[in-house]
Amino acid sequence: MGKQKKFFDDLLTVLHRKEKDRELRDLYAELMEQNLDGMLVVDQAGIIRYANKAASRLFHRKRAKDMEGEQFAFDPFSTEISEIEIVAEGDRLVSVDMQAIPIRWKKETMQLVIFRQRSDHSQVRENLKKTTERLHALINASPLGIVALDNSGRVSLWSKAAEKIFEQGEKELRGRDFVQHLSIEGSRLHDLIERVLSGAQYTEYELVEKMDDLDICLHISATPLRDASGMISGAMLLIADFTETKRVQQALWNSTEHLRRVMTHTPLTIFSQDIDLRYTWVLNTFCGLSAEEMLGKTDVELFGDEAVAELVGLKQAAMQERATQRGEITLQHSGRPYCYDITIEPILDVQGEPRDVACTALDITVLRSVEVHAAFIAQHDMLTGLPNRSLFRDRLQQVLVLAERNGIEHFALLHLGLDRFNDINQSLGHALGDMLLKEVGRRLQEVCFDADTVARFSGDEFLILAHNIRSSQDVVVLCRKIFAALALPFCVGEHEVFLSAGIGIAVYPDDGDSVDSMQRNADSALHLAKDNGCGSFLFFSPDMNSRAMQKLALENDLRHALEREELQVYYQPQIDLLDNAIVGVEALLRWQHPGRGMIPPDQFIPLAERIGLIEPIGAWVLHTACRQQVAWRDAGLPPLRIAVNLSAVQFQHGDLKQTVMQALEHSGMRPDYLELELTESMLLDKSGDMLSTLRELKALGIGLSVDDFGTGYSSLSYLKSFPLDVLKIDKSFVSGPDVNAENIEIVRAIVAMAHALHLKVIAEGVETADQLAQLREFDCDYVQGFFFSRPIPAAALTRLLRDCAQASDFGRLAQHASERNEDYAVA
Incomplete structure (x- = not known):
């Protein structure tokens, strides 16, 4: 009885699910109604919700419906088989086995209670049982599914292999119509069985059955069974399952289809052309043309003779040389230029002669546009x-x-x-x-x-x-x-x-x-x-000589600026767009000249580089910034990443690594909170010393960024050559009256490219909420600019950080950036 749980779960589920196949549901209902075992469905309150005919006979009722709504007299929740006695017809006591099985009935959890009347077994029946078991053991050892049918097509034998194939046990199928119960392709299989039962000696039949949304592919061999008198008493079916072969074929098709769908969403165009270079298959658009517009046509017909000379030449070379060809081509369609990195592979027949070409084309139009603009x-x-x-x-x-x-x-x-x-x-x-x-x-x-x-x-x-x-x-x-x-x-x-x-x-x-x-x-x-x-x-x-005199005076003043404490480090916050929090600052050098006032960095830093002062000044900035970071940390403020600009001279002369290590050691600052900013021109130096120094700094845990990306040489190759962490997009792409749609698309492309290379992106020069929203849309990581804060002294930034720590939303503070900047700057 316990083995019937799966059958009845499935049976009751089928009875109450909404399927199109009404005939199947009716069949299952009839099978339950005609079951020889008494069956009751009892709810959690012990009320009988359903009874079959066998149950009504067992409990001496005229109709099964009469039992519905009555209180069940026994424990309906025991899943163990137990013996009970009930009053049957003639007031006699009858011993029956009872077992309860939890089921889902009409979307509720109920108990299916099954009753089976007991009887004594004779020795003859016991011997017959043993003989039958031995026979079943032999049948079940066969890898083929073996099914015996009586002369009405009902199941009389059901092997283990058949159970595995159809996922139904012998007890569920015995005595049931084979074709109807399994909902197989009824008419065709029914005709097969009829022919065998009519005396046909051997028939083969292939069918596909739908089970659990999977196709079960079978090969059935059938032969008639005869009794001792030679009369046909049934049929024997030998069933081979070749589903796995079909599933492998289906998996291959699914894999191909999945690849096609994935490739549809890539910038790759894949196509093939025949020996006359007519398009025979196209995946994704090419130069804005769809597959339907390209199929059956040549490049000349699509783009013109002169435009495709280089492209056609590559394809012809691939066929003539029987070798892969690769090149970069530019085509125009509808007045718009398209640039592709194209690879062409010849497809050879069994004799080694070219019959087709297969091509993959990567759209690099935006990349080339970025490079042209960068140049x-x-x-x-x-x-x-x-x-x-x-x-x-x-x-x-x-x-x-x-x-x-x-x-x-x-x-x-x-x-x-x-x-x-x-x-x-x-x-x-x-x-x-x-x-x-x-x-x-x-x-x-x-x-x-x-x-x-x-x-x-x-x-x-x-x-x-x-x-x-x-x-x-x-x-x-x-x-x-x-x-x-x-x-x-x-x-x-x-x-x-x-x-x-x-x-x-x-x-x-x-x-x-x-x-x-x-x-x-x-x-x-x-x-x-x-x-x-x-x-x-x-x-x-x-x-x-006035210019020379002024330069000399400025040089002399700069040589004493450090000792006179005229140099100052200002700090500008960097904002994480994920949570609007200040996560870092950029250290910016300022010269407060006693006679000339605040001198901009672009007026004295080149001079410092030229007269050999940039190394001590740079070291002073680095030490000052590191000490300030630790001071903020010790004051209980959130830890900040601090970015310090480096000069090319600091790489070319002196021991930069030693300078950085000393600054970290003397200040007690953790290396992973320091970020060194490099210029694009510095990265053009691919010498071993430059690369070695950067790798040593990187090994210490220090971050490396490229400052003002896009304003220098903007060669994309160095992004892979050097161990970089961050790209800083120059403010000329973000703010100013000359920012247009092309600039915006370049920013989008730079962010996407940086993320593809696992680099973070900081956008400089953010001055408006619209610019900030645009950068959020592009998934830019960090921003800095006047919208949040101007560069301000350390004391002013300390107050700003404390205000931000107390505020629930830094974005609210940013809405009043201009007033805040003025207040902090004055303070």
Whole structure:
């Protein structure tokens, strides 16, 4: 009785689940109703909810329905087989076996109580049982499923192999119609059995049965059984299960289909072409074309002869050379360029002759766009779009070489500096100041010839390389044109601004015959022109030494700045976008000159590098920052990662690793809270010393980041060559009036690329909530910028950190960033 649990669970489940096959449910209900054992379904309160016919006969009731709703007199919760006595017909006591089985009935937990009447067994029956058991043992040893049917198609024998195949036991099937009970393909199998029972000697039949949503694939051999008189008494079925073979085939198909679906969501396009290079199969779009648009066509038909010459050449080479070909191609469709890294593999027949080509194409359009843009910004000023000083120096060098080779008589270098621009910038704000610089650059280009080069040198200074100079008078004319263009009012926002400028001029060959000498002399002339008042221009003369005197004075002051405690370290917070918490700060060097006020880093750091002071200054910044981090920690503030900028000179000279270790040891700071920021130009040095030093620092647990990513050389190769942790996206991509949709897509691409390389990303220059929301959408990791805080002294940042620790939401503090920055800066 205990072995019937699974059958009845399944049976009752089938009775109450909503399936389309009503016939199957009716059959199961009938089987339960006609079962020879008495069956009751009793709920948790002991109330009878269902009784079959056998139960009504056993309890001497006319109808099974009469028992429903009555209280059950025995314990319905005992799962052990127990003997009970009940009053049967004629008031006689009858001994029966009772067992309760927990079941689910109409979405409730109930008990199925089964009754079986006892009787004595004779010795003959016992012997027959043993003989039957031995016979069953032999049958069950067969790997084939063996099923015997009587002449009405009902099961009389059911082997263990059959149980395994159909997952149903002999007790469940004995006496039941084989075809109907298993819900097999009834009509076909029924005809097979009818033919065998009619005397057909041997028949084979294959069928697929649906069980538990799986296809059970069977091979059935059938032969008739005859009694002692030779009459057909039934049929014997031998059943072989070849489901596993079918499942392997299905798994292979599923794997192929899964791969197809996965590949559909990758940037890879996979396609094949026949010997005539007509597309026969395409997965994913190619140059914006769908598979339907490409199938049956050639590249020439899709893109034109000239456009696909290189692509077709690669495919033909793959077939002719019977070897893989790889290349980078650029195609255009609907006016849009597409760039692909394409690999072409020839497909050979059994004779080794090419019959098809298989191609995989990786869309690298965005990557190439990033590289092109990175190459552009490496040589151009991102604000004005003009050549930067690096490109200007290259062009000046080229002109000098041509002048010496071809005997060009004259050309001029003009160094222009705007008057009082810092005052204008502070009064109008940086945004309007940037707009003003862009308009200055545009006007300078308008007054110069196309062959001339107008470049932005730095800040409010511009350089002009003027060709076709026959005499100094030509330079004077150009200067007056420049002054006239700048004299026109500039409309920025709601303001009308008037500008003037000073110009220093160096003329080849009288004022220099090298890049440095020309720039140095034009710069000297500019400073003297500035001293003469607004709107002045001066040609260089040998007696100009004011620039040299000023430089010498600045050098002398810088040599004493450390000992006089004029250098200061400011800190700007870095915010984790996951929880809006301050998780780090960047240490920024400032020089509070007693006579000149706050000197920007770009004015004294290059000087410190040139005169050999950057190493002691850099070491001082590192020690100061580490001590401050420990001071914050000891004050009970949350631990912060602190980022310190490094100069290339610190790598080229001295022992950087020793300097860092000393700073950590003297301060007691943990190495994993220190992050060293490198420039892209520093990473171009792939020498063993540079790479070795970075790996040693990395081994200490120190983090390494690339500062201002995208503004330098932006070669993606070094990202894999060096043990980096973080990319810092330059603020020119994030904020400013020149940020456009292309910049936004480049930021998205940089974040995705960095994450693919397991690098974190910090975006600099975040000034607005919209910029912050955009970076969140891109899954940027960290941000810093004026929206949260300007760079502020350590004491001010300490107060800021305490306020953040007390506030429930740092984002709320960020909403009042401008007021907060002013308060902390003043404090």
